[in-house]
Amino acid sequence: MIPQPAEIDSLSATDAGSQSVLADGGAQAPVQPSVDVAAALRKAAEAVHRIILEMEPADHRALLNLGRLARQRGDAPSALGYFEAALAAKPRRIEPKLEMARELRTLSRLDEAETLYIDLLKRHPTLVRALVGLGSIARARGKPRAALSYYRAALAAKPSRTNLKLEVAAELRKLSRFREAEQLYRHILTDQPDHARARERLARLPKPERSGLAVMERSWLERETFTRAAEWGRNLESLGGPPYRMNLLDLALDFACGASEEIKRDCILLRLRKATKILPLVSDWEEYEHVLKREVAALQLGSRLGYVPSERKEGWRNGLTVVRSQQEFVWHRETVSEMLGSSLQGARRNIRKLLKAGAHLEPIDPNNMARVLACNARWYAGVKAKGRPALQRARTIWTLENLPLLEPLGVRHVAVMLDGDVIGYGIGSHLAASWIAYVYGRGDNEYDVAPLIAQARSKLYPDRVWINAGDAGGRQSLAAFKRRFTANAEDKQLMMGWIQA
Known part of the structure; x- marks a missing residue:
């Protein structure tokens, strides 16, 4: 239906004034024109076109x-x-x-x-x-x-x-x-x-971000922390302790932050400021407690030694007290990789929603690295917007900067792609024969990519079970699902912490 605006007169008095201005070529334009010339021209054009419509x-x-x-x-x-x-x-x-x-x-x-x-x-x-x-x-x-x-x-x-x-x-x-x-x-x-x-x-545009940490060198791979990882990792398992913050990626990050390595007959010590991580080269509890007692006695006041199991069924015999504990849960690898069909309805729906929208997985490589960094920047921007501190930012950027060099340590990675962009990514590091440690899992705040990342990352280590390295303090991690997903978590709940000198 053709609109019928108010009838247009040939030209109003003010429009006639416009005509005189135009006729003079603008030579005698008034100092303060009271005429909207453009509006007058529009009215004239409308009149012409309406005449055309009357004929056709x-x-x-x-x-x-x-x-x-x-x-x-x-x-x-x-x-x-x-x-x-x-x-x-x-x-x-x-x-x-x-x-x-x-x-x-x-x-x-x-x-x-x-x-x-x-x-x-x-x-x-x-x-x-x-x-x-x-x-x-x-x-x-x-x-x-x-x-x-x-x-x-x-x-x-x-x-x-x-x-x-x-x-x-x-x-x-x-x-x-x-x-x-x-x-x-x-x-x-x-x-x-x-x-x-x-x-x-x-x-x-903001300047490119840099981690500011020491660049990883290939010579690091020759350090006993890494060459003997299978040995001390198996010992950790025998002693009943999970590798909280002791997977190989985190240890590489410790070196980037300035940690020093000290090799002893029964342990490897990684010292970083007032914290000393102990990597056991013994698997017997009596020997291990002897090592702990000796190393605690050598600590300076206020320093810490760890991580060690917070509780033992048999009890501690040397009277040491563990402080600043962190809790972890162990999951069957099959539970995580088959999350699509699990009883965790929310995770299943989110995975299906992403896959239906066209999300797919690919390794992090030079072709998508810039988009992974952008995804990371968006994630931290969301954290800042909520008034929370952007912890681990430098460590994450360092990991991405050095990803090719970290792969020989068993570091694996995956990016979630959607519409040609990265909407989430995960980076994991294994330890010993049966543990897989969750390290990074980030995603855009508008998508819940955590279940898909967890599912994808668990498949990168098909011969290991899953251990969640997040604490039980309510962070968005598999541990946060524990109360709703009890049937699929093992009974083994682990506490790791520091011994304070």
């Missing part, structure tokens, strides 16, 4: 122009009516559909606009205006990854369009993918050195 009611070009004029004066419903009439007059034309979709977006009727754009793309896959429109809809819905994919498709169709480069860069910034955005801004400035917006956006 289905003139689709006149209908399109009337719709655009209505848009200029802010009358979106009338504009949409004109565009619908233009489409009825020429159903196979592209322009009416594009104009309708734009107006539907203005009216927040996003589903209808999306349907129009998708229908156009079926016949014209590289139609830039439709791709940009879908990008704008995704942006309005708060879906930066979908918006990015549409804007990139539009840019691929028109590589020279600077405005499309800016749109792509804007979505990359929202996803914390700053280095990719930087490349786009620099590309714009190469062609247009004076482009103010690109220069201003480039200046506002």
Whole structure:
């Protein structure tokens, strides 16, 4: 239905004043014009197009122009009516559909606009205006990854369009993918050195983050902490202690933070400031307690030795007191890897939701490393937004910086991909014959990727059971599921802690 706005007079008195100004070529324009020249011109144009419609009611070009004029004066419903009439007059034309979709977006009727754009793309896959429109809809819905994919498709169709480069860069910034955005801004400035917006956006990008820790060296792999890991790891198991913060990745991080290694006949000591980690080279409890008593006596006041089991059924014979304990739970590997069919309904639903949306898994490598770092940055930004300290940030970045060198230590990794971006990742490290230690598992706050990461990471170590290295203090980890998932956890609950000198 064609809108019927108020009848338009030929020209009002003020419009006549506009005509005189135009007739004089602007030479005698009034000092303070009381006339909106643009509005007067729009009215004149509307009058002309309505005369055309009186002669040819289905003139689709006149209908399109009337719709655009209505848009200029802010009358979106009338504009949409004109565009619908233009489409009825020429159903196979592209322009009416594009104009309708734009107006539907203005009216927040996003589903209808999306349907129009998708229908156009079926016949014209590289139609830039439709791709940009879908990008704008995704942006309005708060879906930066979908918006990015549409804007990139539009840019691929028109590589020279600077405005499309800016749109792509804007979505990359929202996803914390700053280095990719930087490349786009620099590309714009190469062609247009004076482009103010690109220069201003480039200046506002944050600098690349660095861990500030010592870079891992290949020579570290020759240290007895790592070459004898199977030996002291088996001893830990025999003594009944899990490797809380003593998996090989964490020990490598200790060296990066400045830890020193001391080799003794019955233990390996890793000293870092006032904390000393003890890696037992004995498996008998009587010998182990003798080692503990000796090393505690050698500690300076206020220093700590650990981690050691907090409680023993047989009781401690040397009177040592364990402080600052951490609790862990042991899980069957099959329980975690088959979480999709477990009784943990929430985890099952989240995994299915992600897989249905197109999420898939791949190793972390140079091709997706920047996106993994961006995912990590988003995760920590969410932590800061909640007013919590961003703990372990430097250690996480160090791990990602040195990931290829860490692989010989048995460090394994997986990234969760969705819409070409990383929405979560997990990095794990094993120890000894049967333990697998959870180290890092991060994901975007808008997705619950923890169950999928846990499921995927457990499959990286098919010959080991799962041990959760998170504490029982309510953090988002498998331990936090314990109360709801008791049937699938082993009875073995372990406490590890420090002996205080």
